[in-house]
Amino acid sequence: MSVGSNIKHDSSYGHVTGESIFVDDREATNSEVFVGIVGSPVACGKLISIDASAALKHKSCVGVYSASDFCSKKWGTIFKDQPIIVEDNIGYMGEPLCIFASTNRYDIEHIKTLFKFKIDKASPVFSISDSVAKNNIIYSSPSAFVQGDVEKVFKSATNILEGTFICGGQDHFYMESQACIAYPMENGQIEVHSSTQNPSETQRVVAEALGLSLHHVVCVVKRMGGAFGGKESQAAPIAAYAAVVAKKLKKPARLILTKDEDMIITGKRHPFENDYKVAFDNEGKINGFKIILKSDAGAYSDLSSSILERSMLHADGAYYLKNVYIQGLAYKTNNHSNTAYRGFGAPQGNMTIESVIEDIACFLKKDAFEIRRLNIYQKDNIKTPYNQNIENNMLPDIFDQLHKSSDYKNRLVEINNFNKQKNGKIKGISFTATKFGIAFTSRFLNQGSAIVNVQLDGSVQVSTGATEMGQGVNTKIQQVVSSAFGIPVNNVQIMTTSTEKNHNTSPTAASAGFDINGSAAIKACNKIKSRLCELAKLIFENTTENNKKNTFTEFEVNNKDLDLDFIFKDNLVTQTSTKKEISFKKLVFKAYNNRISIGEYSFYKTPEIGFCKNTVKGKAFNYFTQGAVVTEVLIDEYTGEMKVMKSDILMDLGRPINPDIDKGQVTGAFIQGMGWVTTERLFYDTDGNLISHSPTTYKIPNIQDIPRVFNVDFLLNKNKIKNIYGSKAVGEPPFLLGLSAWTAVKHALSYRSNGKPVNITSPVTGEVILNKLTDLKNGN
């Protein structure tokens, strides 16, 4: 059975040979035009007029389009408040004001410079604090999450710490920037080939922009060159631009963003400023925790409300909070409209409490691990702040096992001694955890569909609503389908995602792409299998003699439940009770000849979930993916330079469908998280121009930055997990572990702070470290 094995990624051959086709790898047709976007030169103001005369005079420019060319003016996944293209009010620097088409791809950059705009400038707001002062709330949570009575606890608390945790945003830096080609088809239809995590949303936004019904728009997604949440909502307007041009000119239109343009135009991870207050006893047990999460939504709401909600849902981290108050507010600013990014708000919530625990340890002069161990969810059936019972809780096992395997105790002693020596270097170590809730918190998104078509030669084509962005969802679906039919993985092909096959697709997001679509595929397989079993039974029961007499007999099946007497294995379908067998291929052919369907569409919805944010009731998550990490860092006290020396990760992923794919998700997510809290600094000038808009200035981790020693292990979880094949989702949960590099720096700096908690912001670049060290030295 291929489930549980390290089957190679289904696109890996194409990837290593360069044969995999991404959007811009599609060969341009003769008549194709290339689309450019012209962005706003101010962050806030009113667009009065566009002077495109110089552009239109350019020999290859064949059209300029602005808001009046779009049938819909606003889009937005949750609230429709974002202009598809600026109509009047400008919300952020670089916001698209108009688009143009050129017959020559090499002229795009030049034509962009030929536009003039008349704009009434207004004064922008860039920081959360300025937006708070103006009370520019874009969304606030309808209800706080409350358990017990924090205010009462604060009154009688032994120890109290309070402060503000501040973290910056993060660019997705997917290697393939936003890309789309729109093809005009017969009968006014449009087919868009988009690099999107959300084909149905893209289809909808395109249809609205063009004034078409949904049945006239098809969105096709072969694959993405990385997405990480950045193509969940934001691919849609890009596709709309290409589609509008395609429709106007009746020619294929290609829009490929440059990296600089992509980084300037598109939204990023939300910066947060979280006010907290914590009460704890002398052992470090947290008795009360109050947190007000404040995010920078940017110019429009996008997914900010859901992201804020998930942030609130993860403000407890891995820790049980008996008395707790969690509230969240998203603020409007004149920054790019911030959006989904791996973790979806959870990292910013989780990081606050990990930071607070680091401070408590420093305050009590205790080992932070002991305090964490004391405060984690210790068992099942205790309530989270949002009233969900913790089930199948592996945190104590994870903590104890990793504490031992990482040799944390001895290393801490070694670090204590090392830091006493004063040799120009300090070390820090930190043990942090992730307890990531799996499911979309919007209940309606927890649905998926699959089409499974068995071909006459016994090979299988599968189409689902999942989109492949490298995470291996197609490979995992390939594995479960091949296991279901007992055929080799090579006999299963996952087909291009398209809204004409799978409609109303949920975005491939929330780590749940495989859970939902894989489950739908299995359901479809089972329906086909049940018919094949019925047929096999009939075939086995009818002797050869009978068949000879009446060759015209047609078998009929009644879609019964799957007959568990049959096993699909090694290309054979075997009846266990009679030991009779028939090859899968032969059975499939017989089914066809007997006019029995060997294809199936199936629909799946995640059972039992549904969280009401107004009442804070109902089950928010299907289950939790948990894990922990120990990270050690080394800091040069002269320069503030920091190296991550070692990270040991232990994850509970249930029973992984493909352990190597999951391991790749863990290492990838961890390094991305580490980058967010260390070197990835978004730098803007005072006008709101993003200056760090390319890899020269925006530093994601490179190969030399990963921990010098890097171990990833999976916990053996024998519990029954209510998910496909007992597996657990992996995409986002380990991202949260990356922040251990930040808490480890905090720990290292605490050796120079005279026992006072160290207040630092994120990302903790060398500059932040050196400034802090200098401040501490000067007694600040």
Place this chain on the structure above:
Amino acid sequence: MRKSIILYLNGKMIELGESDSFMSLSNYLRYQKNLTGTKVTCSEGDCGACTVLVSRFDGKKMGQIQAINSCISFMYLFDRCHLITVEGLKKLDHLHPAQKTMIKHHGAQCGYCTPGMICALAAMTEDAKNNVIKIDNKKVKNYLTGNLCRCTGYEPIIKAGLSIDINDVKKFSDIYDQKEMISKYSNLIFDDVKLSHKDQEVYLPASYESLYKNADIKNTKIVSGATDLGVFVNKNKIQLKKVISLNNILESYKIQNLDDKIVIGAKASLTDIEKACKKDFPEFSKSLHIFASPQIKNIGTLVGNLVNASPISDTAAFLRVSNSKVILNNSKTERSIFINDFFLKSYKKLDINSDEIVTHIIIPKEKIKFKLYKISTRKDLDISSVNMAIAYKLDNKIFTSFKLCVGGVGPTTLRLTSIEKEVIGKAIDQKIFKKIAKMAILQIKPLSDVRGEGSYRKILVHNLLLKFCDEVILDNKINVNEISI
């Protein structure tokens, strides 16, 4: 005068006409040849997605295959070269060993960086095969320093690199018949090449003599590796009109390692210089190690870096304290000046006449020691916030020579001569360095930008001087009570 560019692409000869010759290599591959395995992410040579392999004819044979960034290279730079793309690695369904191990170890997730990674790994295996070097963790990381991946966290890619069976690797010279290339190119070595397309013009002289004779240096941009110019062109910041490329001047690639000096030709790559300086200037060689990506260093030059005159150039600080000289030539005379005097006081201004070109850099082998520091947000593949070069001589614990140059703190790299004077003639002493560290901060006016606040750069300069002092104390086994910081 030849009016075309002749090169081999994946083993097949191609003669490029005048329009294609001005394209970037990645655009040519992707949009003219439909070889879309080569990807473009950043268009500035900082991510490695566009990595391809190149081998250059050196007058006798084809040079070793090296990885380069195709997005910032122009086609005219590859006259007399053999270019190999990811599509050229697989021969008749027989995968390159790096392709096999990347599949096996899940080194590819989204797949967008993968072809570039594969090419960089192929450059590594070629090096390992040719020079009988063992592939270890460090080697893999060093060869992939210029390749960003956002999906994997690199771990599976390193595993793939380490798992390559070197016995399974075939040399490129065994895969592609080089005899034909060599005989073809041998006939071209005296060709002057001149191409023009619309308002663009490029001249590739076969020798310096031709260059002086035929070229109007005054009104022309000299292009070497184009690692900076390529970026400017891509980002629409400049339009190159008239260009001279030194690429076909064979003697310009030379590095002469003599008894008393190293003489570096204008086209000598930073990779070759890093190797050549390893023994005599280990500190400089080490600084080149983290200077840029292998792709950039394989094509970028020291002369280019010098003439570019960036105030944060990592090499300039070293060249200014090492008594290095630059050789300038026009058609009539040759002059040599200390690189320290080559830099004039304002931003990007050099002591160079409009009809001169830089042909050589000379680093003298003197009995001085160096300490070079580079501080950047990311250790590798990043531009410095501050860099510092110190050349010193310590006789009996007394500084008989002390030269200090700092980058990133003003419009040019800065020699702090008044501070040098404070140190020369004095014994090494933490107190003196604490004093000069404070003095240094008063002498610099660093800007605040994306690479750091001015105040941060000041602290860095201050602390690096203390670090230098403590390191020298440690190197010389002098007893002190505590470190300076």
